[in-house]
Amino acid sequence: MKIIAFSDNKAILSQIISRFRDEAEVHAITPDPDFILKYGASKTFGLKGDVLSGPVSKAIEKMYQSGGYDLIAIGSTVTGREVAGLLSAMLSTQAVSEVNSLSFNGGKATTSRFFYGGKSLLTEESVAKIAVVAPGLAEATESSKKSDITELQLEPSSVKIVSRTDKKGGSVDIEKAQVIVSVGRGLGKKENLEKVEPFAKAVHGEIAGSRPVCLDYGWLSEDRQVGLSGKKVQPKLYIALGISGQIQHIAGMRNSKVVIAVNKDKSAPIFEEADYGIVGDLFDVIGKIKDKLAQ
Amino acid sequence: MAYNVIVLIKQIPDIDQMKTNPGTGEPLIQNVPLRMENLSKNAVEAAVRIKEKNGGKVTVLCFGTEKSTSVMKEAYAMGADEGYLITGYAGNYPSVTANALASKIKEIPHDLVILGNQSADSYTGLLPGSLSAILGEPLLGNAIDIKLQEKQVSVVSALEDNNLEIATEMPAVVSVAQEINQPRLPPVLQIMAAGRKPINQVAASNLQVPEVKTISNRAPKSDRKRIVYEDPAKGIEEVSNVIREAIR
Ligand SMILES: Cc1cc2nc3c(=O)[nH]c(=O)nc-3n(C[C@H](O)[C@H](O)[C@H](O)COP(=O)(O)OP(=O)(O)OC[C@H]3O[C@@H](n4cnc5c(N)ncnc54)[C@H](O)[C@@H]3O)c2cc1C
Ligand SMILES: Nc1ncnc2c1ncn2[C@@H]1O[C@H](COP(=O)(O)O)[C@@H](O)[C@H]1O
Numbered sequence: 001m002k003i004i005a006f007s008d009n010k011a012i013l014s015q016i017i018s019r020f021r022d023e024a025e026v027h028a029i030t031p032d033p034d035f036i037l038k039y040g041a042s043k044t045f046g047l048k049g050d051v052l053s054g055p056v057s058k059a060i061e062k063m064y065q066s067g068g069y070d071l072i073a074i075g076s077t078v079t080g081r082e083v084a085g086l087l088s089a090m091l092s093t094q095a096v097s098e099v100n101s102l103s104f105n106g107g108k109a110t111t112s113r114f115f116y117g118g119k120s121l122l123t124e125e126s127v128a129k130i131a132v133v134a135p136g137l138a139e140a141t142e143s144s145k146k147s148d149i150t151e152l153q154l155e156p157s158s159v160k161i162v163s164r165t166d167k168k169g170g171s172v173d174i175e176k177a178q179v180i181v182s183v184g185r186g187l188g189k190k191e192n193l194e195k196v197e198p199f200a201k202a203v204h205g206e207i208a209g210s211r212p213v214c215l216d217y218g219w220l221s222e223d224r225q226v227g228l229s230g231k232k233v234q235p236k237l238y239i240a241l242g243i244s245g246q247i248q249h250i251a252g253m254r255n256s257k258v259v260i261a262v263n264k265d266k267s268a269p270i271f272e273e274a275d276y277g278i279v280g281d282l283f284d285v286i287g288k289i290k291d292k293l294a295q
Numbered sequence: 296m297a298y299n300v301i302v303l304i305k306q307i308p309d310i311d312q313m314k315t316n317p318g319t320g321e322p323l324i325q326n327v328p329l330r331m332e333n334l335s336k337n338a339v340e341a342a343v344r345i346k347e348k349n350g351g352k353v354t355v356l357c358f359g360t361e362k363s364t365s366v367m368k369e370a371y372a373m374g375a376d377e378g379y380l381i382t383g384y385a386g387n388y389p390s391v392t393a394n395a396l397a398s399k400i401k402e403i404p405h406d407l408v409i410l411g412n413q414s415a416d417s418y419t420g421l422l423p424g425s426l427s428a429i430l431g432e433p434l435l436g437n438a439i440d441i442k443l444q445e446k447q448v449s450v451v452s453a454l455e456d457n458n459l460e461i462a463t464e465m466p467a468v469v470s471v472a473q474e475i476n477q478p479r480l481p482p483v484l485q486i487m488a489a490g491r492k493p494i495n496q497v498a499a500s501n502l503q504v505p506e507v508k509t510i511s512n513r514a515p516k517s518d519r520k521r522i523v524y525e526d527p528a529k530g531i532e533e534v535s536n537v538i539r540e541a542i543r
Contacts, residue, residue: 009455052461053424053434076420078437078454081413085424086434088390094505095389097419115387115512117310117415120322123510132420158433162449162460179542204542215474222455228418237541247310248415254515258541260534266525275520276534280527288527292535 001104002068004029004060005041006083007075008051012135014039016073019102019138021145024070029060033149040143049154050161053082058155061090071109072130073102084132095130102131118228118251136175136232167222172206174224179205180235182226182253183219185212186242186263186282190219196241199286202293208233210243227252241282245270262286296445297350298465300342301400302375303410303422304335306359306366310416320513331366334411336373336478337471341441342409343374344476349443352376354403358395359384364494371489372481378492383499387417388507393425395499400430405466407448412437412470423470433463436470 001024007013010032017039020026025042033046045063049055060083064072072087074080076098088095099111108125113134115122174180181200187193193207200207207224214225226233228251238256242263243249250273253259261274262282271277278285308327315322331339342353355370355378357363367378381395400408408430413420427434438450439458449462453472481489524530 053436054427057424057428078412078452081420082424082427082434082436085389085393085421085426086428087424088421089393089425089428092390094507095421097389097421110510113418115417116308116313116322116324117418119310119313119315120320120512120514122512125508125510127506159435159461159463162462164460165458167457203538229413237538239538254517258537259519260537266523271523272521273517273519275522276530276537277521277523278527278530278534279523279525280530285527285531288531289535289538292531293539 001025001070003027004063004069004072005074006030006056006060006072006080007077008079009075009077009135010035011140012075012077012133012137014140015135015137016075016133017041018140018143020073021143027063029056029063029152037147037149038142039140040145041147042145044147044149045152046149047152047154050157051079051154052157052159052161053079053086054157054159055154057083057086057090059152060087064091070104070129074130074132076132076134081132084130088130091129093130094126094128095132096124096126096128097132098134099131100134100136102133102137114228114251116247118247172223174206174208174226174233175231177206177208177233177235179203179237179239180208180226180233180256181205181239181241182208182210182243183213183241184210184243187213187219190217192283193219195283196286199290202290203237203239205237205239210249240270240274241286243270244268245273297352298345298406298443299351299404300345300353301403301405301408302335302338302342302353302355302370303396303408304339304355304357304366304370305332305411305414306330306357306363307332307414307416315514320516322512322514329362329365331369332411333415334413334471334473335366337473337475338409338411339370339373339375340476340478341471342407343479345407345441345443346374354378354405356381356396356399358392358499367494368486368489368492371492372486373479374481377495379495379497381497381499383502385502385504387419388504389419389421389425391502391504393422393429395502396422397426397429399497400426407465408432408468410468410470412472423468427468430466430468432466432468434468434470435461435463437472438469439472439474441469441471441475
């Protein structure tokens, strides 16, 4: 088998390479070739130029048409999904998105992905030649397999970059946290984080949050967002505070071992996805639990 | 300058109301009310705001079924001027949807095509790229802000690690993120007026549905204990013990 793997996110790309390098020849395309080199792709192509979806899809189209590829695997990022959509039309071939498992059998691909906003897991068999891969397909492990870096110059685009603003991110990796204290809109305002922090400390937890808290309001940095469009976490203990429990949030914390939820609304859906729930004001409840733990 | 904007809206089952079969875990979609997909609403709102500011026209397209007239009316109530319902939708086949919509888009003079970045139900996210390729128009994706100046459109594209301001010449395809705006709730009077507005209905032709076999479609198993304390005083003792045990 021969696979083209592209992602502008090095973590996802290293996972794709790790997943396929033993059963296939993997040709990796990346803006970070030095980092990607250690994951054992058969060939590594370092992108030069602006990594915009238009030019990237043209470069991949050219490589694919040079022949013999069974699959194009693309990491699910904003740019990656655009590239997959473009390529699907350019190559008149099917694409399947957001897969979290992927295997082959006689030219057919078997894929699983969340459907209905995360309410169900859909497993399909198709002739798709393009797969958009969600984070976490496999564990990224380094390999002793060596390859050289080939430069891949991108064509200029009709889309121009005017400016770039970095997002403040921390160095947290909530995907690896053992205990997570996750806050939702029930927090009320950013200043209230000060009331949650001592509790998080008492339970040795990392603070994470729902999408509105991380994106709309920016009370937390985006790398702390849990959910369908955020991080998929699997701590031993997940404590959801003032989170209603919409399916898109559940999709990110479903693999937690024990779930505790605090919400003042007893009909909040989060209680359906919790092992232990307390109906009440989150600040009141965490204060009391903290006191109890200190005893 | 006035702009002609095409907006793409999708109709989906109301996933928040959807239940799963407790025995098999399969989603029960019969009898679930239909509604407008979340990001489609943001797309309509973005287009209507462009019209309100600059003048022009908003045309909505939906690739759906005979049952999709309600989302059209919803878009009218929010301020859309004209709508085409393309019938023949038979499931989540992104390439089929892209081609069905593109053939209609090509018939309508436009400066912008605005759509959601990723549907809230299928979570596919392929349509923006596919349409850009089929129409031969540049794509500005995942916009949280749109600015127009003469024939130039620029957006702030929310990427994972940075916000990228990108610009191009119209006609162009713009996909929007949920954060771009808060879709309006139209007043009753507008909803009633929308109900009387005609909807153009056309059947899609030459649909090439790919071969996809569903192996299973089930809710992931949830073995949660669901012990809920309505009296916090009682819960605190037990939950503190659970936490103590878990973080040991
Ligand atoms: C395509 C798409 C992708 C998405 N991806 C994600 C994602 O990755 N992650 C995500 O989280 N969401 C995601 N969402 C958004 C999701 O649908 C919900 O809007 C979001 O999860 C709601 O966040 P919340 O629970 O914090 O807020 P709300 O739904 O507003 O809930 C707040 C809760 O706090 C409770 N509360 C208020 N005050 C208190 C108090 N003092 N004490 C205790 N409880 C209190 C309320 O009863 C309420 O239940 C996505 C949506 C779409 C359309
Ligand atoms: N059947 C459809 N009819 C009209 N617009 C659609 C349809 N499906 C998807 N869209 C639009 O495309 C966006 C992205 O969808 P998708 O690529 O399917 O995730 C949605 O937010 C809608 O704006």
